[in-house]
Amino acid sequence: MSDHELRVSKIRDGTVIDHVEGGQALNVLAILGIDGSEGHGVSVGMNVPSDRLGRKDIVKVEERELSQSEVDVLSLIAPEATINIVRDFEVVEKNRVTRPDSVTGVLSCPNRNCITNADEPVDTRFDVVADGVRCDYCSTILRADIAEHIDV
Amino acid sequence: MRQDHLITATQLSRDDIEAVLDRAREVADDPAAYADRHAGRVLALCFFEPSTRTRMSFDSAAKRLGIDTVDMGDVDSSSVSKGESLSDTVRVIEGYADALVLRHPSEGAATLAAENVSVPVVNAGDGAGQHPSQTLLDLHTIRENHGLDDLTVGIMGDLKYGRTVHSLAAALTEFDVNQHFISPESLRIPRSVRFDLHETGAQIREHEELEPVLDELDVLYVTRIQKERFPDENEYHRVAGEYRIDAETLEAAADDLTVMHPLPRVDEIAPDVDETDHATYFEQAHNGIPVRMALLDTLLENAEADEGTEVDR
Ligand SMILES: [Zn+2]
Secondary structure, eight states, X not given: OOHHHHHHTTSSSEEEEEEEETTOHXXXXXXXXXOXXXXXXXXXXXXXXXXXXXXXXXXXXXXOOOXXXXXXXXXXXXXXXXXXXXXXXXXXXXXXXXXXXXXXXXXXXXXXXBGGGSSOSOOOEEEEETTEXXXXXXXXXXXXXXXXXXXX | OOOSOBOOGGGOOHHHHHHHHHHHHHHHHOGGGGTTTTTTOEEEEEESSOOHHHHHHHHHHHHTTTOXXXXXXXGGGSGGGGTOOHHHHHHHHHTTOSEEEEEESSBTHHHHHHHHOSSOEEEEEETTSOXXXXXXXXXXXXXXXXXXXXXXXXXXXXXXXXXXHHHHHHHHTTSSEEEEEEOOXXXXXXXXXXXXXXXXXXXXXXXXXXHHHHTTOSEEEEOOXXXXXXXXXXXXXXXXXXXXXXXXXXGGSOTTOEEEOOSOOSSSBOGGGGGSTTBOHHHHHHTHHHHHHHHHHHHHHHHHHHHHHHHHO
């Protein structure tokens, strides 16, 4: 077993999100709505040397297995990420993220004049397009700046 | 047209557009045949932003189909000013009417409204978003003057905030049309509209001046450049002045150039253009009646067909 695998396997039960682009770990936590208040262990490694990415971030969340929709949303800011589900210290599942068709309720629309920013009882909804996401309501396109619009 | 609502022009296929425009032609030829077609129906006019003209046009179109209208009145005097959400407002109004026409200052308002009601919603303008019923009457006007294929159309003025422009440009991609966009740098078509145009592979070009392309155009669609779009008034006067046309400007144009404008105009088209054969904007405004009649007729017919299907089940 390599050092790398040892490191990811250190939690007992939960999820390890590996190969997150350097600097995005806190956005990953924000997307997942994790702020430590649940009482589960959360550890974050930032700027860890990586063969594939140069530098990567790594996020370990104990006692929690990510749902598919959570993984989908992660793909927008961490397209190279791998999701390791850990049970009893073993990685039981290892998946790459895939881009979803749409994202609901996670991002806020950057268009201040969009109806989703007008105190309506509505979740935002974005279509995933070639190089970004697009508001289903006002059609505004959000590209590299996605992380700035995570709504938590 | 097999649509439940009319929210954006991007939802319309060539067949959808032609079906409505064919019907508009029938309506214009024989309005009496449509007079009582929807007697007993009620249309709600929900204008969260002042617009005498579009409101009157829908009101008149409805009445010519035998439809009664109920009007929300001015926003200042309605519950909207008391802070009620649009979602709640349309859910209440849905109970009063068989269809809603909505004008709202926020982009995406019509999409949201349509998600909250089960009657047809017509977007009569959402902020700087879309204004698809205007587009249908624009297309009808172009079609009656030139047909809709093998055309070169110039769209000039405020292309960034002009919702009529966003809808028209999207709809024209369904036809064999070269589009030229003429505007100051700061008011070019927005990224989201350009994205849709590129997706369709449409032939588009952008210019800062009208003069180099004027003689190629079959249609020149002029829109107003608003003072509010500029940080200072001098800048506004300097820029807006460059996108004004008069009879002299049009001497360089093709004889059968059609000049259109969604109206109201301020001074972007000089009154002397009215006397030329190019002026088509009043005809265009009048086309609002048969086109909106055809649109309401189609949407109510679709809604009735849907009800029928549910009963059959
Ligand atoms: Zn939006």
